[in-house]
Amino acid sequence: MDIVVCIKRVPAFGAQVPLTDDGSAVDTRHLGFTIGPHEECAVEEAVRLVSAHGGRVTVLTVGPEEAGEQLRYALAMGAHRGVLVDTGTTDLDPEATATAVLAGLADEPEPDLLLFGDASADAGHGQVAIRVALARGLPVVGGITGMDADAGGGLRATRETPAGTEVFRVPMPAAVTVKEGLNLPRYPTLPGRLKAKKAELRTVSCAPEPGGLRTVGLRRPADDRAGAVPLGRGAAAAPAVVDILAELGKV
Amino acid sequence: MKLVVVTDATVPAELPAVARSLAGRDEPVEAVTFGGAGTETGDLARVLGGHGVGRLHVARHALLDDYAPEAWGNALAAVIDRLGPSGVLASAGDRGAEVLAHAAARADLPLATDCVRLAGDEDGTWHVTRTRSGGVLLEDAELRAPVTLATIAPAVEVPQVPLQPAGECEVVESAVDVPPELARTRVVEHVASETGLSLATAPVVVSGGRGVGGAEGFAVLEELAERLGGVVGCSRVATNNGWRPHRDQVGLTGTKIAADLYIACGISGATQHWVGCMDSAVILAINTDPEAPMMQRATYAVEGDVHEVLPAVLAEIRRRAEEPAVAESVERQV
Ligand SMILES: Cc1cc2nc3c(=O)[nH]c(=O)nc-3n(C[C@H](O)[C@H](O)[C@H](O)COP(=O)(O)OP(=O)(O)OC[C@H]3O[C@@H](n4cnc5c(N)ncnc54)[C@H](O)[C@@H]3O)c2cc1C
């Protein structure tokens, strides 16, 4: 089973999100980078499927050269090959990102499965996968938290909704977007990391045309919460806590 | 025409209201929904009429009777082509977002998702504000297209525009072609969810993070949650360590909640967690570190070890529960 997983390099921020002075982007000078949790689950699932059914896992990313770091992380998790579509940036609109993903797939053999995150961790457009799948004529199901290859060469995929679980049965080749919770992703091992460090990445250059959605700037929403009221320390705070619970009618 | 897309039996009131505010004076707001040969639309037309929507188009085809993202998206693209609306809006729920993304891809149009503010320009450009990273950031963007497609977030600003008189909403049957191969991505089976309190709707959530220290450490959180009529939640660290299942995770990639009371135990308050709990009415943080972001942003803060504070709180709840009985028996003796 050949699987391609699309992953995106995103800044990893903590409690504050620093912005550049002009508000055009997240200020990443002092930040590390990561891939989103949904995509981590996609990589994990691909590695598990291939170890069960044979085949290979290719990870693909669209971004600057540095996004090779995220490809190597996925390789350290057990993926076999990496494709970097060098666009110089990850700040592309979803149509342009889809075009660049397609450029990266163009010279690859048709995979049985094309995996995506449900939404990218930073921009969260929720549409790159659908655009890519349609352009490649693939069926696509989204927001999947359970999947299994069945004997007939199809895929049983499930997703959770407030009303319950929806089950899809999709023929392969197919595209699937997955959500965190699908599995518990492994941490890369040290030997895995060492191997990934040396792995060869295929690089494709691409300068996609911009689509119709243009980012003008980013800002932080107003935070109108007043600071917390201290209720005390340790066990001594218990009466004050229970007063609040009583006030709220919870005890 | 502005077209609103209805993907469920209910219509969130903000959807037609936002469409109305974007429509020109004489521009009608109409709606489209999907159905199989015999699907009934129930009182959808009446509800839409009450929101000032004059027409409900029912895109019908045998393959549209159950949720089928590709087929619904394909049908919506056909309806857009037929009706020529200037803008199309759906709710940013799972279905709305998915169906609109499919329609956008098929119609080769851009799409702005999760919008909280939309405004039109004379030249047809839309100025939108969309939420990013679960609401930690706002993105101002321009959407330029012959038909502007957007999904609106629940937190959307609803401009005050006079409602059109709540007239009749006419139901227009609209047969559409759906390529038979799109049957490949239909829901083939539904499994109803277990009833009972769910994380998303529980009035109280007692949540634990790294500071809880391990899976066993959650026992005291379980006990408090039960006492308060709530459920247990957790941070991603608790999930990733295998202490709790992912369905308990609160946050950007977990569940977004809006509880009456959220108790965050040993959770630092990273943005990706905060966006999942920030809509709760009251937030109580319990943390050994008074500088933790959660301790700053919460409504109330207790500095201390979760395994000291929670047992003391439970003891105090039990003590007070017994107190009135004691008081009564004292009274009776007198
Ligand atoms: C794209 C993306 C998406 C994410 N999505 C989510 C998400 O949905 N949900 C989520 O939760 N996280 C999410 N995260 C992870 C998030 O950034 C944080 O890493 C995570 O929330 C931290 O969990 P924590 O607060 O339990 O752990 P920590 O940040 O390590 O904090 C532990 C806290 O416990 C306190 N503590 C320690 N011991 C005790 C004690 N005995 N008693 C009381 N307090 C104690 C410490 O002072 C500290 O404040 C996401 C990250 C990314 C990059």
Ligand SMILES: Nc1ncnc2c1ncn2[C@@H]1O[C@H](COP(=O)(O)O)[C@@H](O)[C@H]1O
């Ligand atoms: N720059 C990128 N490189 C590779 N894959 C991407 C990129 N951006 C988005 N994707 C994929 O498309 C999914 C959805 O992204 P989005 O439409 O931005 O929410 C992500 O989870 C990734 O799997």
